[in-house]
Amino acid sequence: xxxxxxxxxxxxxxxxxxxxxxxxxxxxxxxxxxxxxxxxxxxxxxxxxxxxxxxxxxxxxxxxxxxxxxxxxxxxxxxxxxxxxxxxxxxxxxxxxxxxxxxxxxxxxxxxxxxxxxxxxxxxxxxxxxxxxxxxxxxxxxxxxxxxxxxxxxxxx
Amino acid sequence: xxxxxxxxxxxxxxxxxxxxxxxxxxxxxxxxxxxxxxxxxxxxxxxxxxxxxxxxxxxxxxxxxxxxxxxxxxxxxxxxxxxxxxxxxxxxxxxxxxxxxxxxxxxxxxxxxxxxxxxxxxxxxxxxxxxxxxxxxxxxxxxxxxxx
Numbered sequence: 001x002x003x004x005x006x007x008x009x010x011x012x013x014x015x016x017x018x019x020x021x022x023x024x025x026x027x028x029x030x031x032x033x034x035x036x037x038x039x040x041x042x043x044x045x046x047x048x049x050x051x052x053x054x055x056x057x058x059x060x061x062x063x064x065x066x067x068x069x070x071x072x073x074x075x076x077x078x079x080x081x082x083x084x085x086x087x088x089x090x091x092x093x094x095x096x097x098x099x100x101x102x103x104x105x106x107x108x109x110x111x112x113x114x115x116x117x118x119x120x121x122x123x124x125x126x127x128x129x130x131x132x133x134x135x136x137x138x139x140x141x142x143x144x145x146x147x148x149x150x151x152x153x154x155x156x157x
Numbered sequence: 158x159x160x161x162x163x164x165x166x167x168x169x170x171x172x173x174x175x176x177x178x179x180x181x182x183x184x185x186x187x188x189x190x191x192x193x194x195x196x197x198x199x200x201x202x203x204x205x206x207x208x209x210x211x212x213x214x215x216x217x218x219x220x221x222x223x224x225x226x227x228x229x230x231x232x233x234x235x236x237x238x239x240x241x242x243x244x245x246x247x248x249x250x251x252x253x254x255x256x257x258x259x260x261x262x263x264x265x266x267x268x269x270x271x272x273x274x275x276x277x278x279x280x281x282x283x284x285x286x287x288x289x290x291x292x293x294x295x296x297x298x299x300x301x302x303x304x305x
Contacts, residue, residue, distance in 0.1 A: 004219060012219075015212030022198045022210065024191065025177055042175055049175075052218040055299075059169035059198070060209040066166075066303045073254065073261070084295060091298035101295035102225065108258075108289070113225075117303070143254040143261070150243040150251035153209060154216055154223075154265035 007044050008053070009157040010034050016153055020057060060153075068117040070144065072124035074131075075110035077139040083112055089135050090114050095127040110141065158206065161189070163305035165197055169210070170302040216265045217296075224272055224292040228260040230285055235260065238283045245275055258289075 004012075014030060021029040027045075028038040036044075048054040063071065078086045083101050090112070091099045098115040114131070118124040121144055128142055158166075164187060174182040180198075181191040201207045216223045230238045235253060242262050243251050251262040266272050269292075276288050 012212065012214060016214065017211075019209055019211030022180075022195055022202070024180065024195070026179065027177060038177060042177070046175060052215055055213040055215055056171060057173040057175075057212055058171060058210075059166060059201075059207045060211075060213065060301070061166065061170070061303055062205060062208045063303065065204075065206045066305060068303060087295060087297035096298060097301045098299050099297035100293035101297070102291040102293055105289050105291075108227075141256070143256045143258075145252040145254055147239075147253040148251075149239040149253065150248060150262075152249050154214075154221070154249050155246055156214065156216070156219060156221065156265075 004053070004157075005044075007034065007036065007040070008048060011041065011044060011048070012053070013157045015057070016156060063117060067119055070118045070121045070124050072116050072118075072121070072128065072142040072144050074114045074116055074124075074128045074140055074142050076112040076114070076137050077109045078112045078137055080111070086135055086137060087112055090131055093127070093131055095124075096131070109139075112137075116142075158305075161187075161193075162197060162201060162206075165194065166201065166206070166305045169198070169207075221265050221267060222269045222272060222292075223263065223265045224269075224290050226262050226264065226276065227258040227289045227291060228262075228279075228285055229258050229287040230260045230283075232259070234283070234285075238279075238285055241279060241283050247271065247275060258287075 020026050023029050027041040031038045031041045045054060087099055087101055090096055095116045096114045097117060100113050101111060102113055104111050116124045116127045132138055132140060168183055173179060176182055180194045184191040184194040239251060239260060242248055247264045247266040249263050249265055253259055254261050264272050
C-alpha cells in the first residue's frame with residue numbers, strides 16, 4: 001500500500017464522507033476538526049494533488065438529475081497492437097467519461113471499454129456510431145444499464 | 158434549476174480554488190456574492206442535484222485494487238444476487254445491463270486477494286458460476302463532468 005499519513009487519511013475520510021464543509025473558510029473548519037491549522041490542511045491537500053492521490057475537489061452530480069438518463073457501456077474489440085492508440089483517440093471524445101483497456105476472456109472478445117452518457121439511449125448509440133466511424137473500429141456492443149442496484153463512493157479509511 | 162445554478166454547477170466540477178476563501182473566489186468569478194454561492198450549493202445538495210461535494214481520489218495511487226466484474230445470473234435470481242453483491246462495502250457500482258452478462262459491478266478493495274475472496278464468497282452464497290474479473294490494464298480517461 002502507498003505510504004499515507006494519518007492527516008491524509010483523516011482528510012480523505014472526511015472528503016469522501018460528509019465532504020468539504022460548505023462555509024466561508026472550509027479548510028479552517030477542517031483544520032479545527034483535526035487539530036491542525038488552515039495552512040496545514042491546504043498544504044496537505046496540495047501535496048496529495050501532487051502525489052496523484054487527490055484528483056480534484058469538486059461537486060459530483062447525480063447523472064439523472066443532471067438530465068443524463070441513459071448510460072451505455074460500449075465494449076470494443078480492438079486489435080491488441082492498436083489498442084493504446086485507439087484508447088487515446090476514444091478518450092478525446094467529450095461523450096466518453098471513462099475509457100479503459102481490460103482483458104478479454106474466452107467467449108468475450110472485447111478489450112476496450114468506454115462509458116457514454118446521454119439524455120436517451122439513442123444519443124448513446126449515436127455517440128458510439130460516431131466514434132466507430134471516426135476511428136474505424138466497427139466491432140462493438142453497447143450494454144445499457146437497466147437497473148442501478150448501487151452507486152456509491154469508495155470508503156478508503 | 159436556473160441559469161445561475163447551471164453556471165455554478167459547471168464551475169464546481171473542476172479547478173476548485175485552493176485558497177482560504179474558495180467560495181468567495183468563485184463568487185467573484187461569477188459576479189455574485191459569496192453568500193449566494195454558499196446558499197446555492199447547500200440547496201443543490203439538499204435537492205439531490207449534487208450527489209457529493211468533496212474529494213475525488215485515485216484509488217490506484219492510494220494503493221487500492223479496483224476492478225470491474227461481469228457476471229451471468231439467471232434472470233429470476235438477479236435481485237437476490239445483486240443484493241448479495243451490493244452488501245459488500247467494497248462494491249461501489251452495481252448495475253443490471255442488457256446482455257448475456259447481465260450483472261456488472263465494480264470493487265475497490267485493499268488487495269487483489271480481497272477481491273478474489275469476495276468473488277468466491279459470492280459464488281458460494283449465490284451459486285453463480287460465471288463471474289469474470291476485468292481489471293483495467295491501461296487507463297485512458299476518467300473524467301465524469303457534465304456540462305449543464
